[in-house]
Amino acid sequence: MAIQKQQFANYIKQYERLIITICLSFTKNYFDAEDLAQQTFLSAYTNFAKFDGVNFKAWLTTIATNKCKDFLKSPARVINSVLPEDFEKLVDTGDSPEDVLLKKHSKEKIYILCDKLKEPYRAVAVNYFCEDIKLSDMAKDTGQSLKTLQTHLYRSKKLLKTLWKEESM
Incomplete structure (x- = not known):
């Protein structure tokens, strides 16, 4: 049995709200x-052509119900609910991409400036600012006194501050 396009368009107008309501009751979306x-x-x-000609509304609602059931069973449509206590675990504690880039740029700039220093200030500055090595560890590794390394770090900070200002101009 063939259907006229206009006749089917009339069916759509007549039943569209019913079908959307049925589908909405299943999907909630x-x-x-x-x-x-x-x-x-x-x-x-x-x-x-498979329609038997009796009760189009019932036939259409059956199709809609089956489409919705298939949709809900679809493995591609798995919905994972997130509970409020799970949101605490999702908090991003890391730096933003902009912060990461700024830190990287600053570290590179500090390394370049430290490398411009003369010895013994260069070694202390590179180890302290770029390699994150504590002065006490440097003293153990090099055999120098902690007081000497503190003095070198103090002087290298002053020199770096001056270089930083010169680079920023």
Whole structure:
């Protein structure tokens, strides 16, 4: 049995709200319901030859119900609910990409400036500012006194401050 396009358009106008309501009751999502309603009408149109001619409304609602059940069973449509206590675990404690870039740029600039210093200030500055080595560890590794390294660090800070200002101009 063939259907006229105008006759089917009338069916769509007559039953579209019913079909969307059925789909919405299954999916709880208006956009999914619209998609499923459209699939329902498309399926009804392409399979109209299989319609027995009795109670179009019942036949159409059956198609819509089956489309919704298939949609809900679809493995591609798995919904994972996030509980409020799970949101605490999702908090990003890391730096933003901008912060990471600024830190990287600053570290590179500090390394370049430290490298411009003369010895013994260069070694102390590079180890302390770039390698994050504590003065006490440097004293153990080099055999120099902690007081000497503190003096070198103090002087290298002053020199770096001057270089930083010169670079910024």
